Amino acid sequence: MPLKTFSQGRRITLIWLFLYCLTLVASVHWLWQFSYQQLQTQNQQQLDRFSRHLESQLGHYAYIPQLLSHQEIVIKALQLADNSAQLELTNRHLASVNNIIGSSDTYLLDATGTTIAASNWLTATTFIGNNFAFRPYFQDAKQGLRGRYFALGSTSGKRGYYFSYPVIYAAEVIGVIVVKMDMSSIEKDWLGKEQLFLVTDSNDVVFISSEKKWLFNSLSPLSDNIKEELLKSRRYLDSAINSLSTKGDFSENSTLLSVQNKHYLSLINDTSREGWNIRVLAPITPILFNISMLIMFISLLYMLLYLITTLIKQKQTRQEEQVLAEVKAKQQLEFTVMQRTSALQAEIEERHKAERALRSTQKELIQSAKLALLGQLSTSISHELNNPLAAIRSYAENAVTFLQRDNLEMVESNLSRIIFLTERMAKISAQLKSFARKSDGQLHIISLQPVILAAHELLKPQFKASQTTLTMQLPEQPIEVKAEPIQLEQIIVNLLSNAMQAMQKSEHKQVEITLTIEANIAIIKVLDRGTGINKTDLPHLFEPFFTTKETGLGLGLSISQQIITNMQGKLSARNRHSQGAVFSISLPIAKQKNTNKETL
Incomplete structure (x- = not known):
C-alpha cells in the first residue's frame, strides 16, 4: 500500500511538472512574439521620425550655396582677390549669412581651393589661407556639380556636413562657395x-x-x-x-x-x-523583464495550486487514518490517542508552514496587483499616447510642407509642438515606470501631497477615458507622516480605481479626495457617488478572499489594510449619507526632529 501511494504521488507530481513546463513554454513563447512585434512597430515609427529629421536638417542647407554663388559680392571677391577692402566686406557678409541660417561655417574658395573669405575670419581657427582642394566637395564643385560631403573638419576637428556650389562667371568656374553644417x-x-x-x-x-x-x-x-x-x-x-x-x-x-x-x-x-x-x-x-515577471507569476500560481492540492490530499489521508484508528480504538485506546495527538501536531505544523508560505508570497502578490492595475490602465494609457503620436505625425508632415515653402517660422512652430508632445509622452512613461518599481518596505518621513498627486497623474488617462471628474482638496502646508511611499501610492491608486468602477452605472461620475488633520492624525478620504456598499458586505470588506467582483481575488483591501496597519495607521470604509461610499486612510503625523527627512 505505501509503495502504491508513493508511486501515485510521484505520478501526480510528474503531471503537475509537465503542465507547469507546458504552460511556461507556451506563455513565454506567446509573450516573446507579442512583445517583439510591438517593440518592432514602436521603434519603426521612431526610425521613420529620425530619418525624416535627418533629411530635413540636411535639406535646410542644401540650396543655400547655390543662392550665395549668384551674389555680386561673392563674384567680386573672387575677381578682386587682392583688394583687402572687398575681402573684408565679403567676410562680414558671409558672417551675417552664417548667423542667419545657423550653420557652422560659410566660406569662399578660389579656383585653386584656397580660402579667401570666411564667416570665421576673426577667430583664431579661421579658414582663410587654408587650402581644401583635397576635399571631394571642392572637386565636385570645380567640375560644375553640386557637392555634398561628410568629414571631420581639418581645422576644427569637429564633425561637419559640407554643401558646395561652383561660382560661375563668364561660363567659367572661378571659385567655390561652401556651407558647413554642424552634425552634432x-x-x-x-x-x-x-x-x-x-x-x-x-x-x-x-x-x-x-x-x-x-x-x-x-x-x-x-x-x-x-x-x-x-x-x-x-x-x-x-x-x-x-x-x-x-x-x-x-x-x-x-x-x-x-x-x-x-x-x-x-x-x-x-x-x-x-x-x-x-x-x-x-x-x-x-521584454526580458516581462518574461521574468511572467515566469514568476506562473511559478507562484502553480506553487499555490500545488499547495492547495497537497493540503486537500493530506486532509483525505488524515480522514483515512482516523477511520482506521476508530477500528482499532477498542484494543489500543492509548495508542490511538497518541496517534491522534501526533496527527494534530503535524496538522498544526503544516498549517504554520502554509501560513509562512502565504506570508512570503504576500509581497509578490502586491507587485502582481500593481502590474494587474497597469494592465487595466493599458487602454486609457494607449489612447493617451496615441493622440500625441498622431499629432506628432501631423505636425511633422506639415513641417515638411512648410519647409518646402521656405516658411521657417511655421517649421519652427511645428517642431516646438512636437518637442512638447514628446515631453508629455515621456512624462507618462516615467510615471508608469515609477509606479511599477518594487517597494523596499522601509518607512520614511514623507509628505502626503506629492503621493496623492502622483496617484492622480497615473490615473489621469483612466479618469479621462471613463469621463469621471476628480476634485482634490489638499492643504498648501505639507503634511508629513512616516510611511512607505510606493505602497501608499498603490493603495491610493487602488481606492481611486475602485471608486471609478463603483460609478460605472452612475450618470454623474465624480470622485473627491481630501486631506485633513484631526488631533495629530492625517486623514485621506476618497469619496465616490456610486451605489455604495451593501450593509451585509460592510463587516467583511477587509477579510481575505472576500470580493463582490466577478473576477476579483478579494486580496486588494485586505493587503491594503495590513500595509496601513504596519504604518501604525488605519483603513476604514462607510457609506455616505447621500450617495456613494467613503474610504478613509488615517496615519499619525510625523514628529518633527532635527534629522534629515526623506521626502518624495
Whole structure:
C-alpha cells in the first residue's frame, strides 16, 4: 500500500511538472512574439521620425550655396582677390549669412581651393589661407556639380556636413562657395531616449550617434585596405577606427544584435540618398523583464495550486487514518490517542508552514496587483499616447510642407509642438515606470501631497477615458507622516480605481479626495457617488478572499489594510449619507526632529 501511494504521488507530481513546463513554454513563447512585434512597430515609427529629421536638417542647407554663388559680392571677391577692402566686406557678409541660417561655417574658395573669405575670419581657427582642394566637395564643385560631403573638419576637428556650389562667371568656374553644417545639432534632440540612434557610412563607421562613445567606431572590423583608404581621404582625420564587436547579421532590416555584450532590436533604413545606413537600436531588456515577471507569476500560481492540492490530499489521508484508528480504538485506546495527538501536531505544523508560505508570497502578490492595475490602465494609457503620436505625425508632415515653402517660422512652430508632445509622452512613461518599481518596505518621513498627486497623474488617462471628474482638496502646508511611499501610492491608486468602477452605472461620475488633520492624525478620504456598499458586505470588506467582483481575488483591501496597519495607521470604509461610499486612510503625523527627512 505505501509503495502504491508513493508511486501515485510521484505520478501526480510528474503531471503537475509537465503542465507547469507546458504552460511556461507556451506563455513565454506567446509573450516573446507579442512583445517583439510591438517593440518592432514602436521603434519603426521612431526610425521613420529620425530619418525624416535627418533629411530635413540636411535639406535646410542644401540650396543655400547655390543662392550665395549668384551674389555680386561673392563674384567680386573672387575677381578682386587682392583688394583687402572687398575681402573684408565679403567676410562680414558671409558672417551675417552664417548667423542667419545657423550653420557652422560659410566660406569662399578660389579656383585653386584656397580660402579667401570666411564667416570665421576673426577667430583664431579661421579658414582663410587654408587650402581644401583635397576635399571631394571642392572637386565636385570645380567640375560644375553640386557637392555634398561628410568629414571631420581639418581645422576644427569637429564633425561637419559640407554643401558646395561652383561660382560661375563668364561660363567659367572661378571659385567655390561652401556651407558647413554642424552634425552634432542633429543628435541633441535624440539624446536621453531609451532607444539608441546612429548613422553609419558605407563602411559601417558610426559618425552620428546618441551614444557618444560609439562615434568613429565601426560595427564590424575593417580591413587594412579600407583603413588605409580612410586615412588617405582624411574623412576622419587620424582617428583610430575600432570595432564595436557587433554580433548578429546587422545587414538585415530587422534583427537582434549584440553590441558590447548588450542585446538590442535593430531596425535599419538604407534609403538615404547619401548612401548612409540610418539605424535605431531598442534594448530588449523590457521584454526580458516581462518574461521574468511572467515566469514568476506562473511559478507562484502553480506553487499555490500545488499547495492547495497537497493540503486537500493530506486532509483525505488524515480522514483515512482516523477511520482506521476508530477500528482499532477498542484494543489500543492509548495508542490511538497518541496517534491522534501526533496527527494534530503535524496538522498544526503544516498549517504554520502554509501560513509562512502565504506570508512570503504576500509581497509578490502586491507587485502582481500593481502590474494587474497597469494592465487595466493599458487602454486609457494607449489612447493617451496615441493622440500625441498622431499629432506628432501631423505636425511633422506639415513641417515638411512648410519647409518646402521656405516658411521657417511655421517649421519652427511645428517642431516646438512636437518637442512638447514628446515631453508629455515621456512624462507618462516615467510615471508608469515609477509606479511599477518594487517597494523596499522601509518607512520614511514623507509628505502626503506629492503621493496623492502622483496617484492622480497615473490615473489621469483612466479618469479621462471613463469621463469621471476628480476634485482634490489638499492643504498648501505639507503634511508629513512616516510611511512607505510606493505602497501608499498603490493603495491610493487602488481606492481611486475602485471608486471609478463603483460609478460605472452612475450618470454623474465624480470622485473627491481630501486631506485633513484631526488631533495629530492625517486623514485621506476618497469619496465616490456610486451605489455604495451593501450593509451585509460592510463587516467583511477587509477579510481575505472576500470580493463582490466577478473576477476579483478579494486580496486588494485586505493587503491594503495590513500595509496601513504596519504604518501604525488605519483603513476604514462607510457609506455616505447621500450617495456613494467613503474610504478613509488615517496615519499619525510625523514628529518633527532635527534629522534629515526623506521626502518624495
